[in-house]
Amino acid sequence: MSSVKVAVRVRPFNSREVAHKSSCIIGMTGNTTTITNLKAGPKDNRVKSFNFDYSYWSHTTPADKKFAGQKKVYSDIGLEMLDHAFEGYNVCIFAYGQTGSGKSYTMMGKNESGQQGIIPQLCEELFMKIKDVKSDKDLNYSVEQVPTVANYLQVHTAAYYLEVHTTANYLEVHTAANYLQVHTSANYLQVHTAA
Numbered sequence: 001m002s003s004v005k006v007a008v009r010v011r012p013f014n015s016r017e018v019a020h021k022s023s024c025i026i027g028m029t030g031n032t033t034t035i036t037n038l039k040a041g042p043k044d045n046r047v048k049s050f051n052f053d054y055s056y057w058s059h060t061t062p063a064d065k066k067f068a069g070q071k072k073v074y075s076d077i078g079l080e081m082l083d084h085a086f087e088g089y090n091v092c093i094f095a096y097g098q099t100g101s102g103k104s105y106t107m108m109g110k111n112e113s114g115q116q117g118i119i120p121q122l123c124e125e126l127f128m129k130i131k132d133v134k135s136d137k138d139l140n141y142s143v144e145q146v147p148t149v150a151n152y153l154q155v156h157t158a159a160y161y162l163e164v165h166t167t168a169n170y171l172e173v174h175t176a177a178n179y180l181q182v183h184t185s186a187n188y189l190q191v192h193t194a195a
């Protein structure tokens with residue numbers, strides 16, 4: 001099994017995109033994602049195809065057979081991470097994309113039924129698993145033994161020097177500072193600075 005997996009996800013149009021009557025140029029079939037260049041000439045290759053470990057079609061609604069919701073993303077990615085964590089490996093998800101592309105929605109989601117992202121679903125199952133193994137005398141897990149599972153670090157920066165050392169459970173830094181240094185073990189720290 002590969003130690004690095006790459007997934008892409010397409011979100012629904014936001015209200016601005018709907019108002020602009022945008023066309024969706026992304027297509028997904030299985031693990032393949034296609035991008036159509038609407039400006040390409042008739043002789044050009046308008047459609048480019050890319051293969052990923054997972055291509056998540058979340059542009060429509062659950063009524064669509066192809067639709068991939070929060071549960072599907074978690075059951076492919078989160079569950080596998082949780083299994084590896086229980087085997088004693090460190091695991092990490094790196095969510096990359098433009099602002100508004102759906103990183104926070106995928107990672108945290110919303111506190112509504114079916115809308116929870118990978119982290120809350122993973123935490124819920126983590127504690128359930130720990131409870132299950134407690135009934136087995138030969139096995140013992142404690143939350144301290146798997147602390148990295150619940151850490152969440154979010155950094156948006158245009159700084160030319162940024163240094164963050166953290167064991168925070170949730171750290172969010174958006175900065176355009178020239179020099180920012182944060183050392184923290186706070187449970188929740190949020191810094192937005194353009195100083």
Ligand SMILES: Nc1ncnc2c1ncn2[C@@H]1O[C@H](COP(=O)(O)OP(=O)(O)O)[C@@H](O)[C@H]1O
Pocket residue numbers: 010011012014058097098099100101102103104105106
């Ligand atoms: N797969 C999705 N399904 C429904 N809404 C989504 C999805 N992805 C993103 N959104 C919505 O789009 C907006 C921007 O997403 P967000 O996760 O905040 O972006 P980012 O963290 O990448 O800046 C939010 O209102 C979010 O709820």
Ligand SMILES: [Mg+2]
Pocket residue numbers: 103104105
């Ligand atoms: Mg975000």
